[in-house]
Amino acid sequence: MPNLPLFPEQASVQAGQVDAIYFFMVAVCGFFGLLIASLIVIFAVKFRRRHPDEVGAAIHGSLALELMWTIIPFFIAMGMFAWGAKVFFDLYRVPAGAMEIFVVGKQWMWKVQHASGQREINELHVPIGRPVKLIMGSEDVLHSYYIPAFRVKADVIPGRYNTMWFQATKPGRYHLFCAEYCGTKHSGMIGSVIAMDPADYQVWLDGGKAEDSPVAAGEKLFQAQGCASCHTAGPTQRGPSLANIFGHEVKLQGGGTALVDDAYLRESIVQPQAKIVDGFLPIMPTFQGMVTEEQLLQLIAYIKSLKGPAGPAGSPSPAPQQK
């Protein structure tokens, strides 16, 4: 007897919500599909041609029927839309306090770094019972992070960050697939998501190789790449202070403001000329190609961690500006 799997495992809080829509759709569409199929067969048999010269009855149409089979499907469809939209919205609204993990896709592997510094490739260890937010970028082409047992998927796009979140419910090892075609070894860009009891997860974290946390690695990069020389208060300061800016708005040159989020920080590093903070000169060189996607995420993690004595977010330091 061959194994006939019909249905993937449910291992996240999202899985039940998505499957509920699925069963509802299967029931409603199955009903209409069977109804239409049976009517085809019944009509084809009952009204089969019995005489070579026979013609059909003279029926032209019926406005009442047309209205019925326009309006009823309309309301069913809008109901389906509303339910799907609700679940989608919840899948995009990350709960407060979600644990952040960085993911970088490249041909053809998934690189992961945990907040504590643990790194892994083609695996992702997560605790159950806790919302996990993935912040994802790509080093080359499009990829898509897909965990069927969790019913979640999001494209991983070069040049920007995409996020997704899930909350695992059941310890186990689940498939991880790249779902967006990315070249020769696309079908080899797979791995496992390992959901663990929180205690086991802690043991796993502690047992890993001691590596710098993203924040610590980011701090080293901040010094090594020379960011510190311009972005630290003092006589050499030529760029805005970065303390306390994350999550706040900065005033831009030429009017307008920008919210400092992951995407803004990324852009300011690889395309510094795109948005200039009011009061500064467009003198920062681009770091595109000088830092990898992972290093970018580490720099951003470091900048997010900066709490300092600086005044209002993003304000120019008191040091005088040239020209």
Next chain:
Amino acid sequence: MEATSLTYLNNGHGAASWLLTRDHKRIALLYLISITAFFVIGGFFAMMVRLELLTPAGDLMSSETYNKMFTMHGVVMVFFFLIPSIPATLGNFLIPIMIGTKDLAFPRINLLSWYIYILGGAFTLVSALSGGVDTGWTFYTPYSTAAANSHVMTAALGVFITGFSSILTGLNFIVTIHRMRAPGMTWFRLPLFVWAHYATSLIMILGTPVIAITVLMVAAERALHLGIFDPALGGDPVLFQHLFWFYSHPAVYIMILPAMGVISELVTAMTRKRIFGYEFIAASSLLIAVFGFLVWGHHMFVSGQSTYAGFIFSALSFLVAIPSAIKVFNWMATLYKGSVSWDAPMLYTLGFIGLFTIGGLTGLFCASLGLDLHITDTYFIVAHFHYIMVGGSIMAYMGGLHFWWPKITGKLYPEWWARVSAALVFVGFNLTFFPQFIVGYLGMPRRYHAYPPEFQVWNVLSSAGASILGVGYLIPMFYFAWSMRYGKDAPANPWKAKGLEWEIESPPITENFLTQPIVTEEAYAYAAKEHGPDHGKPVTA
């Protein structure tokens, strides 16, 4: 009909009389031969894909080769078979006859569009033979512009060139339908096949330039590093998806609307009953053409596009299902109290209604935002669009080809063989694609050369079905070819159907009509009296 009478087929001999013809009927046959060749090529690539997927490991061919196989399958089937299939063959042949005129408005442009199609096809074949292209038929950036080492340029240029063939055909149809209808052929007496092609032509003219510009930008970026789509050059990869689907979603309707037109003709002719709700079927074609332009974002629910944009695209995608549902219900109602023939064209029609219904209903699964997150880019999607394109478009194309074969060639095809192959196509199709819904929901991503072993059983079923489907498609190629030489001569109206094409000889003369026809009644006037007691009574001719 006497054997010696002059028809469009024997009016002129030799290659030049075909290759330089301006007769819409001969051009339709040129298209028929060329798209059949591309169908065979595309089918070969599909067989390679299904053979590889028999086993979980990628063991029959390398990943590079596999990726090229599914890419070439998609490119050839979409751009060189499905898009031109019904419009360029049946549409070309029938539209002038159905509206009572002797040719399309621009016969030379019609011939030109075939040459453009062949030129585009040649580029694509060169791309295939010189090593192939591995980007997927969707040419997603930045893979296609920055990473792929395969022959993207030639394939993209092939798609670019063949687009002009579509645009010219659409233009020709629109002008012809507006300007050349016979006296008395009012808009609401037009056969629904013509309405469907009118709607299709609108999409061809408005949508195709967008894809042409888009693939040109891909080619320009590859050659000149312009930085339109590649983020490393300051471009936006998701912009490509917007542009690509702005055409390619409406292109789905280029493939299905003419099929709906064929089914509307067949369901009424094969039941000898006026179509139910003529105006609603005609209007729904136009609604589909318009709404089809507003739903492209449903291909991008996981691409990071705005959540609120996702809401709009999802709602509109549910709405576009309504006009399709209206058509299905009207076809069903047409069967009621009809005189239902069980000849091959009707078997294909009934098969179409069933399979298109499954394809349409599973489209609702994909339109649902929360559910699409799980099933997008899996085999669920692959199954869904094959139900529309193969279960829908190709079933209708086959049905239409059988139905009008006596008119096109003047010969009857062997009915028994036709019924057998229609049944094989139906069974083989379902066995091929239904398991893909299940393996898709299980989570198997599309475009996978190797896959986890628990998905194997569904893939084996699918490959087995594909072999039955292949046989179902091969048999008609043989008996159609056989019938051209050995088939019985067809009478003018073998189906006792209504429509101007059945009032002229089989095959028609070059000018279609000896005298200008004048139309005095609506389409499909099978029985004279409303609700008359005609059912079961013979036709009094």
